Amino acid sequence: MSTKITIIGAGSVGSTIAYTLAMDNDSASEIVLIDINKEKVLGEVMDIAQGTFFRNPVSIVAGDYADAKDSDIVIITSGIARKPGQTRIELTQTNVNILKQITPQITAVAPNAKYVIVSNPVDIMTYVFTKISGIPEKQIIGSGTILDTARLRYGLSEHCKIAQKNIHAYVYGEHGDSSFVPWSIADVAGTSIDNYPELVKDTVDYTPIDKDAMVEYVHTSGGEVIKRKGATFYAVSASVCQLVSLLTASSDSVATVSTLMHGEYGIEDVCISTLTMIGPDGVRCKLPVQLTDEEVEKLRASADLLKGIIAQIEH
Numbered sequence: 001m002s003t004k005i006t007i008i009g010a011g012s013v014g015s016t017i018a019y020t021l022a023m024d025n026d027s028a029s030e031i032v033l034i035d036i037n038k039e040k041v042l043g044e045v046m047d048i049a050q051g052t053f054f055r056n057p058v059s060i061v062a063g064d065y066a067d068a069k070d071s072d073i074v075i076i077t078s079g080i081a082r083k084p085g086q087t088r089i090e091l092t093q094t095n096v097n098i099l100k101q102i103t104p105q106i107t108a109v110a111p112n113a114k115y116v117i118v119s120n121p122v123d124i125m126t127y128v129f130t131k132i133s134g135i136p137e138k139q140i141i142g143s144g145t146i147l148d149t150a151r152l153r154y155g156l157s158e159h160c161k162i163a164q165k166n167i168h169a170y171v172y173g174e175h176g177d178s179s180f181v182p183w184s185i186a187d188v189a190g191t192s193i194d195n196y197p198e199l200v201k202d203t204v205d206y207t208p209i210d211k212d213a214m215v216e217y218v219h220t221s222g223g224e225v226i227k228r229k230g231a232t233f234y235a236v237s238a239s240v241c242q243l244v245s246l247l248t249a250s251s252d253s254v255a256t257v258s259t260l261m262h263g264e265y266g267i268e269d270v271c272i273s274t275l276t277m278i279g280p281d282g283v284r285c286k287l288p289v290q291l292t293d294e295e296v297e298k299l300r301a302s303a304d305l306l307k308g309i310i311a312q313i314e315h
């Protein structure tokens with residue numbers, strides 16, 4: 001299958017996504033990387049292209065919007081990265097302005113692409129793109145809490161001493177501090193996460209999960225990485241490449257991604273992450289699985305927080 005993928009923004013995140021896609025034989029046949037920093041994007045493309053001898057043929061170019069024509073997937077990572085100590089929200093207007101500048105240029109040449117929004121604050125950026133782009137909603141996916149969910153799975157897997165694939169637990173809400181874990185739908189190998197210790201108590205040295213600490217771990221993960229190395233890009237790139245593979249698969253999958261709400265859990269007109277069916281046709285629907293009243297309240301509070309920000313920005 002030939003898949004043309006354009007990545008806008010060749011910074012740490014965009015370049016790592018390009019590299020990961022370029023090294024994976026199944027993801028992309030053509031990759032276009034666009035950035036206002038022409039030298040940087042050329043350097044990134046040279047560096048990635050010179051390693052492609054070791055995979056199936058792939059075209060990778062440092063391009064302009066014309067080169068993105070008829071892309072199947074467009075990934076937006078342009079913007080300013082969060083600095084140590086800076087909140088995602090403080091970045092909002094700057095990154096929205098960048099988005100407003102690039103949107104008409106890319107949508108003119110790739111009206112049928114599926115758009116994966118990664119730039120932060122990702123829920124706001126996804127909402128703004130949905131409102132200004134003229135692109136059908138089903139083609140717009142914010143990476144949302146797919147990264148937070150991956151961090152949660154890693155944390156739970158380390159704690160439970162079982163493979164991440166055997167854990168089904170999710171982070172809902174804003175990609176940020178108001179996100180939460182709906183523990184009522186979390187399971188390990190088909191067993192409620194609360195009952196799991198009882199099953200393994202005779203064989204595994206296991207302490208109960210401190211749920212608050214686990215949520216704290218998810219909330220602080222990005223900041224902890226940024227504090228040490230200045231940016232986060234490997235885990236987010238792995239998450240985005242997983243999204244690409246879901247969007248090019250032959251059937252739908254569920255993932256916690258940010259898409260426009262239409263009354264699910266009493267929430268509308270905001271992009272936020274809950275379980276969402278996505279696949280080759282883009283966004284199929286939100287999967288409104290039953291949550292406890294307390295979890296629904298947390299989701300509504302997260303949505304209200306995002307709406308408060310949307311009300312303060314110009315878009």
Ligand SMILES: NC(=O)c1ccc[n+]([C@@H]2O[C@H](COP(=O)([O-])OP(=O)(O)OC[C@H]3O[C@@H](n4cnc5c(N)ncnc54)[C@H](O)[C@@H]3O)[C@@H](O)[C@H]2O)c1
Binds near residue numbers: 082098118119175232
């Ligand atoms: N959603 C997530 O889970 C997640 C995780 C990590 C980072 N991010 C976000 O991804 C974005 C990129 O992060 P990064 O670490 O790669 O930042 P970075 O500063 O390394 O790269 C950003 C790139 O965008 C480019 N750019 C700026 N304006 C542009 C424009 N108008 N057109 C084209 N390119 C433009 C810059 O030249 C730069 O190369 C940030 O908003 C960051 O907060 C999101």
